[in-house]
Amino acid sequence: MTPPAPDSRPTLSEIAKIVRDDDPEKLARILATGATIAEIEKAVLWASGAEDVLGEAPHPLEGAAALVYDILTADAPEEERR
Numbered sequence: 494m495t496p497p498a499p500d501s502r503p504t505l506s507e508i509a510k511i512v513r514d515d516d517p518e519k520l521a522r523i524l525a526t527g528a529t530i531a532e533i534e535k536a537v538l539w540a541s542g543a544e545d546v547l548g549e550a551p552h553p554l555e556g557a558a559a560l561v562y563d564i565l566t567a568d569a570p571e572e573e574r575r
Contacts, residue, residue, distance in 0.1 A: 512537055512565060522564050527558035536561035540569075544559035 497507060510551050511533050512523065523533065536558045554562050 526560040532558040538563040
């Protein structure tokens with residue numbers, strides 16, 4: 494089985510695997526953003542702080558990736574958010 498294309502729209506189960514969360518409400522909210530797999534993966538990287546490790550210049554997320562980031566970090570304490 495080949496993995497889905499990064500620019501394709503994921504299923505709920507694919508989103509759960511990417512974000513490593515099984516909260517149905519959170520997954521449904523992410524699905525509702527219309528984000529692609531690549532956008533969700535980017536938001537997950539930003540939410541985990543991996544963009545600092547990768548050495549990328551900080552820049553704000555836009556569009557669906559920003560919406561997914563907001564959903565992923567909604568429960569994080571304010572000081573952990575960017």
